[in-house]
Amino acid sequence: MAEVATARRSRITPERAAELYAAVLDLLREVGYDALTMDAVAARTRSSKATLYRQWGGKAELVAKAVRHSKPGGSLDRIDTGSLKGDLHAVTMRSDDCQMEQNSALMRGLAMAVHSNPDLLRAFREHLVEPEMADFRRVIQRAVDRGEIRPDNPAIEFVMHMMVGAFAARTLIDEQPPTQAFLISYIDAVVLPALGAPTG
Known part of the structure; x- marks a missing residue:
């Protein structure tokens, strides 16, 4: 079961993840953390919300990883x-x-x-x-x-x-x-x- 979950989580390429992280940071600057929703991220990035949850688990994890990715x-x-x-x-x-x-x-x-x-x-x-x-x-x-x-x-x-x-x-x-x-x-x-x- 863990192997299946890992395979599913790895479907997003590094390039696609970078696009998603950039969109998350743009949304954060526009609306702030509290008003940011996974629906908004999905719409902005043309992703399914299920994919976002499967890959990152939730908003907090996605935001933290987006900020980490932006660090040089x-x-x-x-x-x-x-x-x-x-x-x-x-x-x-x-x-x-x-x-x-x-x-x-x-x-x-x-x-x-x-x-x-x-x-x-x-x-x-x-x-x-x-x-x-x-x-x-x-x-x-x-x-x-x-x-x-x-x-x-x-x-x-x-x-x-x-x-x-x-x-x-x-x-x-x-x-x-x-x-x-x-x-x-x-x-x-x-x-x-x-x-x-x-x-x-």
């Missing part, structure tokens, strides 16, 4: 510049300023929905938060292994918090979208000194 460059394992500063700068440079502005607006719209929808919170943790935290831990561990930062530095546990905080607070405090220049200056002025890492 896959795993941070591909980034290894030889220094923590270089790695964090490279992470920032994966998205241009236009993409950052779009992602910032999208995440602001989803923030309230995440906290009022347990299914969406679970899906976000599984598909976005936990993978990104694991990626950042590997980047930091490489810096520890290179001797750039001490393994007992308490700031290590807050790297993800610092990065997400800077991204989110830029609009709230400065009324401007996050940009590559802003995030790189934040990394150099805040993140690296907190970790005791070289800034030069």
Whole structure:
């Protein structure tokens, strides 16, 4: 039975999934999470609702995977510049300023929905938060292994918090979208000194 279910779930090609994810993000920007329906996704993408449920199980899973798919460059394992500063700068440079502005607006719209929808919170943790935290831990561990930062530095546990905080607070405090220049200056002025890492 599990083999049949797996075969059914694999019928959507990666290209078709990418089209569906793009449509989901467009709908999210237009109507928000609460007003987004699987009927609307099916109509926008000329899919059957049964196919969407069979492939993704529900709205929360579909939205979380769509957001994850929109993130640039896959795993941070591909980034290894030889220094923590270089790695964090490279992470920032994966998205241009236009993409950052779009992602910032999208995440602001989803923030309230995440906290009022347990299914969406679970899906976000599984598909976005936990993978990104694991990626950042590997980047930091490489810096520890290179001797750039001490393994007992308490700031290590807050790297993800610092990065997400800077991204989110830029609009709230400065009324401007996050940009590559802003995030790189934040990394150099805040993140690296907190970790005791070289800034030069």
